Amino acid sequence: MRRNAVQSPLQQPAAAAADWDVVIIGGGAAGVGAARRLAASGLRILMLEAAARIGGRAFTTEIAGLALDLGCGWLHSADRNPWVGIAEASGFTVDRRLPAWGQQYRDLGFSRAERAAADRAFATWHERLTTAPPPSDRAADALEPGGPWNAYLQAISGLVNGAGLEQLSVADYLAYDEASTARNWRATAGYGTLVAASLPATTALRLATPAQAVALDRGGVRIATAAGTVTGRSAILAVSTAVLAGDAIRLPAALDAWRHAAACLPLGRDEKLFLEIVGDGPFAAETHVLGDPRDAGTGAYYIRPLGRPVIEGFFGGEGAGALAEAGPAAGFALAVDQLAALFGADVRRCLRPLAASAWSRSDRIGGAYSHALPGHAAARGDLARPFEDRLFFAGEATHGSDFSTAHGAYESGVRAAEEALAALKVRARTASGVRRER
Structure with missing residues (x-):
């Protein structure tokens, strides 16, 4: 896969605490599933959606x-x-x-x-x-x-x-x-009406705000948008495989394996x-x-x-x-x-x-739903893997059996949210231990 040759200013270490605990990129069924799972956590949750509406391929x-x-x-x-x-x-x-x-x-x-x-x-x-x-x-x-x-x-x-x-x-x-x-x-x-109505009111939402780049820093992730930079302790990428494998969002070279997995799961x-x-x-x-x-x-x-x-x-x-x-x-x-x-x-x-x-x-979706190319059924599991307990992946393509469906997308969002919660708890315990040692 093509690597990002240009160093982004977002790749510099963060100087301050993150704005959000979890940033959900994508407001389709997977993003809504993640938001619903996180709603009672007490964490600061932000959803970035490229379109002017919620729902993604549910419309x-x-x-x-x-x-x-x-x-x-x-x-x-x-x-x-x-x-x-x-x-x-x-x-x-x-x-x-x-x-x-x-x-x-x-x-x-x-x-x-x-x-x-x-x-x-x-x-x-x-x-x-x-x-x-x-x-x-x-x-x-x-x-x-x-x-x-x-x-x-x-x-x-x-x-x-x-x-x-x-x-x-x-x-x-x-x-x-x-x-x-x-x-x-x-x-x-309507299925789209149902999905759009199911986003928790506690989730901060920015519509018509596509993520342009995702970068890593010492404290979490930095996400560039046309409206400015957003920082998070972690992020859930709940976008289509066409977006992940394409150029709509610039991703670090460290995620090339995830981009390759997405390319093996094209949208039909x-x-x-x-x-x-x-x-x-x-x-x-x-x-x-x-x-x-x-x-x-x-x-x-x-x-x-x-x-x-x-x-x-x-x-x-x-x-x-x-x-x-x-x-x-x-x-x-x-x-x-x-x-x-x-x-x-x-x-x-x-x-x-x-x-x-x-x-x-649609530049921000790029097709209907995913299918695995011959010999690449395992790519679904590869795409679902978290990266360094900071980036988590959701979307119908990451589900092992209910891919191509809104319920598979929803369940993948719940799974990614649970992974993010577990990782944040581990980091909180680790940070607490370091403070006690000092």
Whole structure:
């Protein structure tokens, strides 16, 4: 990885006590999890968030009176997801209906016989992963050469992992698959709304304040921002792997191993768009269709979620990449074309663009969620390691099995906060001992 060649004035020893006990860099689900764990500690906690809002990749926007999740939307593994308890304790409604994924409304464009064949292809591929995983650890190497449903399997990988099977570690994929409980619920007010509302009021917050550089000194850490320098006894980096591996934050050369681990856990591409249903149209609530099961870049469409007059289009991997490059107008046009091919040309008149995400274009996030490259599943543990009991790392990518989820991010924030608390207690005992010796 590229080292920082320029010495920053932040790398000089601190002359005074730190401003804060713990500085949390990043206000997504991981940062909020860390802040909640630290809330009762009595320590001075500051959160720095680059955006003008809290939530990170959990983002609910309100358009036309509708709460739309442009980021994560489902409480995955909901029967053990901590956000469920947080939601209910805070008065949020949790919808426990089963998702319509895997269904094809009225068999449109994807007959039952074809779905059965596609399901068998998926099951065969998955069986190979578990019983005879390829030595390469590359999920694509378990595909049947020339298999008639390989494009379908690639589409599913894009939607689930944000990347094609060539980029996917088998060991990493199975770690998530084995841990998932397959329970998926929804916060009706929006996942992003829930995350943003869960930051403790005792946490000092500076929005629109991106960290520009993190440096080490004898007393802790120094963090450069456009608004000035912040000092802390410790810091929790709760930012995406794209940020850690990139140039958005200058890091000391001593953290090159962490930057390398982040580079082995790139963010996949997943994007959402919402179409408003104007009038009636042939769209039944809580139904689902796959646009074209023979296209690796197809969109998946959730119709009237929670009864709302919208269609949520979800694109992953190859499809999300094409949308990011072509822009939202092209994405809306593709979605309408795929829906018209299934429901008939008349539906064009009752579909109106509402909103679209652009996660891969965000400099301070850089994509959807992480996947391990083949041979690099262990990078998650490498990235989660503390550095000198001063820097701690959180984020969905640092979770060993619940990566790519908001609850995995939350739990990683709690873990990093506990590590920081333990380290600060040790330092306090050590300092007390030194004073007594004097």
